[in-house]
Amino acid sequence: MQKFISRNNFGMSSQRLNACRSLVPLRFILLCVIGIILTSYVPHTNATSFPTLKWEEIRTEYIDLEKALWQYLNKSTTNGNKLSQIRKVFDSHNSFIKWHLQSLFEPGEYNILNHYEWKLLERDLLEIDGIFGFFKDFMKRNENFTNLEERAVLDICDTALRNDKVFSMSRIFQDIELVMVKQTLYYRAMLESANEICHTQQSPQQFVYSLYADIAMTELKGYALMEFSWMMLRIYGKGNFTEESELMRSDYQKRTERTLKLLREVMLRSSRNVWHCDPDKYVKGETYEEVTRLLQGYIENEVDMNNDETCREDCAFYISAKSEGCFKNKYCARQPKCSGRLYSCRYLDSDMWICPSPLNSTRRYEWIEYENGRILGKAGYCTRGTTKVDSWWRYLLWHCSYCFCLCDEQGLKSDRYFNLRDVVSDVEENKVVTGLRFVKKNRVFHLQIQQGELQPRGSINASNISWKPTNNYNIFDRDVKNGRDYHTLSYESRSIDLDDVHTEDISYIVTGVRFRVMGTHLNLEARFSEFNFKTGELVSPEINSFWKSNDNTDVSGNRRTKIRLNSPDISIRTIVKSLPNSKDNDYIDFVNSDMDKDAAQSTVPFIDTQGVVSKPPVPLAGVGIYHKTQNGYGGFVGPKIETYDFAPHVQLPTHG
Structure with a gap:
């Protein structure tokens, strides 16, 4: 049976190897060099012993199992009966498969790896998975062990141990190492997944490990099937096969060690951040929300911004003012009054046509067209009809000009409140934070957490993942106070810090979030347990x-560094998806949209309300707030997550 583990120098058929080399000869050499460098450098992370990852435990468990089974067969050769030996091998494998090898290798799961080598390897992995699926069904059909046919078992053995140009399990094992390790596809997967978070919804580190876990699972399926086959052939008297088994085990463990060396180095270099890309279609209340009427364009005559009803000054004089009256019921009587403060007034032109917004809108104006031809906002059909507004001369000495100001007005149409209460997972049920999103409830913006039950080795019970309900309070409730339960944005206090809050201690994970107010800034805090x-x-x-x-x-x-918005248009008008433009220790102010593009009627950035989660869910080592945009737009503020660092748990196997 030695022929079953024969190989060429590279473990890949010469035809396939030559095809790869002819396509990318220089690239092949460079990638091999990278692979040698990465696998030769192994930091001493084993100096501190961490529990290993799930698949390393499963692999170790099977190695121990098959060693024990071979010892059993060697001891029971002379005095054991065939039926008890078959039952022992059969039941042991059947139990192991039920507990550990039920998942499938899904085709197309890693389509971002658009490489010729990967396409070939994926085909082979699917073939192993298909053969193993037949084997698993065979085991299930024969669980009662009453009608187990020797011919059927030998047919499975022949398939598993086949070694020709059409199919060879041992050749596929060598191809896995060649493509994933020597040609450093794990490293390329890290690079490509960093640019494909919109599609993968995984951090690059998580993507690389998921890829490894699926390949490792499939390789273990093939290895277990070959070991089972040799054991059954031994029982049926077709040979000894101890040497073949030991040699295959040795090769398997050496390949695994080389793979884990590279995997650990790649994972240590990988980003663990996850954020949510812009949706294909923006839907208010589903994919985004807005802070409303924080700073909003407002037309006011200077005569109404002082108690003396004079026009002695100009618009620029009124840096900070308020509406004091309504002179002779002019235009001020035909628009909702700004009951707050007026800031940064300026003169644009004397006369204008104003298109008022619908009464139920949070906007005041759809657009404004000045007599000099300047248009604020996007002019078009006006459902309520335009209003002509003219400045005037008083006593032939003073010009009573209409000014364009920014109104900071709290009211029923102004949603500007952020929750300050703690948001903590149900730790008494062993639940941890697995995702974040902004939601608006009763006009208050909350950071809502997704939570799931923590399980061994960093896994999450996907069956009970849920979004924890937010606090259901109203800002007008008797026991609710501004500054304690919620924060109110204003002209003087409208900044939000853009941070990555995380811990380097891998014995802690996120179990809560909250906002606090530092000076005039909203500031994120994370709870670690x-x-x-x-x-x-x-x-x-x-x-x-x-x-x-x-x-x-x-x-x-x-x-901190301030993120400045350059003439920001409404965030959802961009036709190019927003990209992150902030880094840790930045901050951004909520400001009015651009005067010319939108008549300063909106508050930007908008709030991204899409859920930021990883698939599958994992514990978090950190959370953050970030800003994304395209130049010339307000963009979005949203949460991001940092997945748990699994790299220290990638431990090299110890050979017993």
Whole structure:
């Protein structure tokens, strides 16, 4: 049976190898060099022993199982009966398969890897998965062990141990190492997934590990099937096969060690951030929300901005003012009054036509057209009809000009409130945070958490993932206070910090979030709780938890950098998807949209309300707030997550 594990120098058929080389000879050499560098450098992370990942445990468990089975067969050769030997091997494999090898290798799961080598390898992996599926069905049909036919078992053995140009399990094992390790497809997967978060909804590190886990699962299926076949051939008296088994096990463990060396290095280099791309279609209330009437364009005559009803000054004089009256019921009587403060007034032209917005709109004007031809906003059909507004001369000495100001007005049409209450997962049920999103409830913006039950080795029980309901309070409730339960944005306090709040300690994961107010800034805090990676249990979270934030401001510490919006149009008017433009320790102000593009009627950035989650869900090592946009637009503020760092748990196998 030695022929079943024969190989060429590279483990790939010469035809396929030559095809790859002829397509990309220089690229092939460069990638091999990268692979040698990455696999030769192994940091001493094993100096601190961490529990291993799920698939390493499963692989180790099977190696121990098949060693024990071979020892059993060797001991029972002379005095054991065939039926008990068959039952032992059959039942052991059947039980292992039921517990660990039920998932399938899904075709197209890694389509972003648009490489010729991957397409060939994926085809082979699917073929192994198909053969193993037949084997699994065979095991299930014969669980009662009453009518197990020797010919049927030998047919499975022949298929598993086939070694020709059409199919060879051992050749596929070599191809896996050639493509994924020597040609560094794991490294290329990291690079490509960083640009494809919109499609993968995984951090690059998570994508690389998911790819590895699926390949490792399929390889283990093939390995287990070959070991089962040799054991059954041994029982049926077709040979000894101990040497073949030991040699295959040795090769398998050496390939695994080389693979894990590269995998660990790639995962250490991989980003763990996940954010949500713009949707194909913007839907208010589903994909985004707006802060409304925080700073909004407002037409006011200077005569109404002072108690003396004079026009001695000009518009620029009124840097900060308020509407004091309505002189002779002019245009001021035909529009809703700004009951707050007026800022940054300016003179544009004397006379204009104003198109008022519908009464139920949070806008005041659809557009404004000045007599000099300047248009604020997008002119078009006006459903309520335009109103002609003219400045006038008083006593032939003073010009009573209509000014364009910014109105900061709290009211029923102004949604500008952010929740300050703690948002914590149900730690008493061993649940942790797995995702974030903004929601608006009762006019208050909340950070809502997705939570799931933590399980061993960093996995999450996907069956009970849910969005935890937000606090259902109203800002007018008797026991609800501004500054304690919620924060109110205003002209003086309208900044939000853009931070990545995370921990480097891999024994802690996120179990809560909240906003606080630092000076005039909204600032994100995250709650971290200790957990046991191996058992998947939180460790006394009521005691072993802490809150963490970035305490820098724009005037102290490592000073924050302000993100400035350049003539921002309404966020959803962009035809090119927004991209992140902020980094940790930045901040941004909520401001009015551009005067010319939108008559300053909107508050930007908008709030991205799409759920930021990873698929599949995993624990989080951090959370953040970021800004994304395209130049000339207001963009969106949204949450992002940082997936748990699994790299330290990639441990090299120990050979017993």
